[in-house]
Amino acid sequence: MAKLKKAYFCRECGFEAPKWLGRCPGCGEWNTFTEEVIAKPTSVVGAVTMNAPQSLPQRVSEIKPSSHRRLDMCNVEVNRVLGGGLVPGSLVLLGGEPGIGKSTLSLQLALSSHGLRTLYVSGEESAEQIGMRAERLGIGNQECYIYSETLLENILQQIEQQKPDVVVIDSIQTIFTQTIESSAGSVSQIRECAASLLKYAKTTGTSIFIIGHITKDGTIAGPKILEHIVDVVLQFEGDGNNVYRILRGIKNRFGATFEIGVFEMLDNGLRAVENPSEILLSHYEEPLSGIAVGASVDGVRPYLIEVQALVTNAAYGTPQRNATGYDSRRMSMLLAVLEKRVGMKMYQKDVFLNFAGGFRVADTGLDLSIVASVISSYYDRAILDGICCAGEVGLSGEVRPAPRSEQRISEAARLGFRRIIVSGFLRKNMKTPKGIEVIYINNIGELPPALFTE
Numbered sequence: 001m002a003k004l005k006k007a008y009f010c011r012e013c014g015f016e017a018p019k020w021l022g023r024c025p026g027c028g029e030w031n032t033f034t035e036e037v038i039a040k041p042t043s044v045v046g047a048v049t050m051n052a053p054q055s056l057p058q059r060v061s062e063i064k065p066s067s068h069r070r071l072d073m074c075n076v077e078v079n080r081v082l083g084g085g086l087v088p089g090s091l092v093l094l095g096g097e098p099g100i101g102k103s104t105l106s107l108q109l110a111l112s113s114h115g116l117r118t119l120y121v122s123g124e125e126s127a128e129q130i131g132m133r134a135e136r137l138g139i140g141n142q143e144c145y146i147y148s149e150t151l152l153e154n155i156l157q158q159i160e161q162q163k164p165d166v167v168v169i170d171s172i173q174t175i176f177t178q179t180i181e182s183s184a185g186s187v188s189q190i191r192e193c194a195a196s197l198l199k200y201a202k203t204t205g206t207s208i209f210i211i212g213h214i215t216k217d218g219t220i221a222g223p224k225i226l227e228h229i230v231d232v233v234l235q236f237e238g239d240g241n242n243v244y245r246i247l248r249g250i251k252n253r254f255g256a257t258f259e260i261g262v263f264e265m266l267d268n269g270l271r272a273v274e275n276p277s278e279i280l281l282s283h284y285e286e287p288l289s290g291i292a293v294g295a296s297v298d299g300v301r302p303y304l305i306e307v308q309a310l311v312t313n314a315a316y317g318t319p320q321r322n323a324t325g326y327d328s329r330r331m332s333m334l335l336a337v338l339e340k341r342v343g344m345k346m347y348q349k350d351v352f353l354n355f356a357g358g359f360r361v362a363d364t365g366l367d368l369s370i371v372a373s374v375i376s377s378y379y380d381r382a383i384l385d386g387i388c389c390a391g392e393v394g395l396s397g398e399v400r401p402a403p404r405s406e407q408r409i410s411e412a413a414r415l416g417f418r419r420i421i422v423s424g425f426l427r428k429n430m431k432t433p434k435g436i437e438v439i440y441i442n443n444i445g446e447l448p449p450a451l452f453t454e
């Protein structure tokens with residue numbers, strides 16, 4: 001038997017070194033190296049490169065655009081996040097925390113893609129378990145095959161026989177190749193398996209979804225290498241206690257990133273939520289204080305979201321600041337601006353902030369609505385019905401335009417809001433939109449009259 005060859009790999013970025021290192025020269029992380037057994041059949045690698053068909057440089061105008069054909073996944077949200085459908089031969093990484101619904105989503109896609117032949121490979125569950133899940137989802141499909149296997153060589157052989165249009169690998173951490181001796185889920189296994197799948201996808205035009213578990217700090221599968229290899233990186237996220245899930249495009253070689261898809265986890269699978277504002281706005285009998293509505297944009301889709309603030313007298317010396325789904329440093333900044341520019345005594349107040357539906361937001365265009373909700377709760381005065389805000393707040397209390405303000409305004413008008421408060425900088429270039437009153441303010445000092453008076 002050949003002597004075992006060993007190498008050290010960084011768990012974060014996949015950097016390979018012959019010796020153990022304390023700090024990874026690749027990503028600068030400390031104590032991330034693990035020892036793994038590798039046995040590269042060097043002669044085979046050499047032979048493959050020798051025999052591989054050589055492609056020649058071509059004029060860009062001569063390249064056939066037919067390669068831009070898209071496969072319809074029969075799911076509006078997924079199609080949009082992918083940039084208008086799945087590109088044949090693409091490799092898509094679907095990441096997310098355990099239990100968030102990656103297996104459910106991908107099985108649902110495999111079952112509902114009518115007109116496509118799909119193969120769902122699972123290394124985590126048995127065929128019976130997947131069959132039960134399919135029954136629960138209640139979608140029948142004769143062209144969907146289920147295969148429970150962990151050995152990559154067998155999987156590739158079955159893919160070659162079945163010739164599916166779309167393959168799902170659930171998950172990359174559970175499959176392994178015989179050419180490497182380290183265990184499944186190790187950096188070198190993940191790298192080799194992903195590389196083999198990539199080669200297969202590119203040579204045959206089969207699209208492959210790879211599911212990857214996410215580590216605690218939010219990076220996909222630990223090794224960043226996977227993100228470089230694949231064409232599209234999607235992240236499935238949401239609060240485990242909440243039914244809403246968001247599919248976010250992080251990287252997309254064939255479309256725009258920062259596009260989101262919204263889903264609701266029901267008893268019989270995931271339902272696409274085509275109009276997110278419908279779930280993010282609650283309808284109260286009478287107006288309550290501390291609630292404001294912000295017009296936001298994710299990718300190219302505008303939506304309205306409710307923000308709630310609770311401002312109470314601080315019981316202890318140091319006031320509490322607690323934000324759910326929002327950067328608490330940005331919240332502190334907005335509170336400091338209110339303190340300094342409007343003279344509100346925030347240093348004596350505890351402030352809690354929350355977004356509807358357990359949404360996580362990072363849009364600075366929501367600053368103005370956050371400020372509005374804090375003002376409303378501070379004075380315990382409800383904002384008038386049918387008013388929303390869209391604008392960024394600067395350190396001097398100035399109100400700056402939010403990106404894509406026109407879209408935010410037209411979404412607010414579409415949903416029946418009667419007034420939107422935006423930055424005064426927009427006054428010059430803005431066409432007067434129909435059906436909604438636009439109030440331009442330059443400073444947050446001008447905000448209260450716009451919120452509380454007709």
Ligand code: TYD
Pocket residue numbers: 096097098099100101102103104105133136137265266267268269270
């Ligand atoms: P799963 O897809 O197994 O998560 P992952 O593959 O990301 O680990 O999702 C499991 C959760 O989803 C589980 O808690 C049950 C729930 N679920 C539903 O609420 N409705 C359904 O129809 C299905 C299939 C699962």
Ligand code: MG
Pocket residue numbers: 102103104124170
């Ligand atoms: Mg799973």
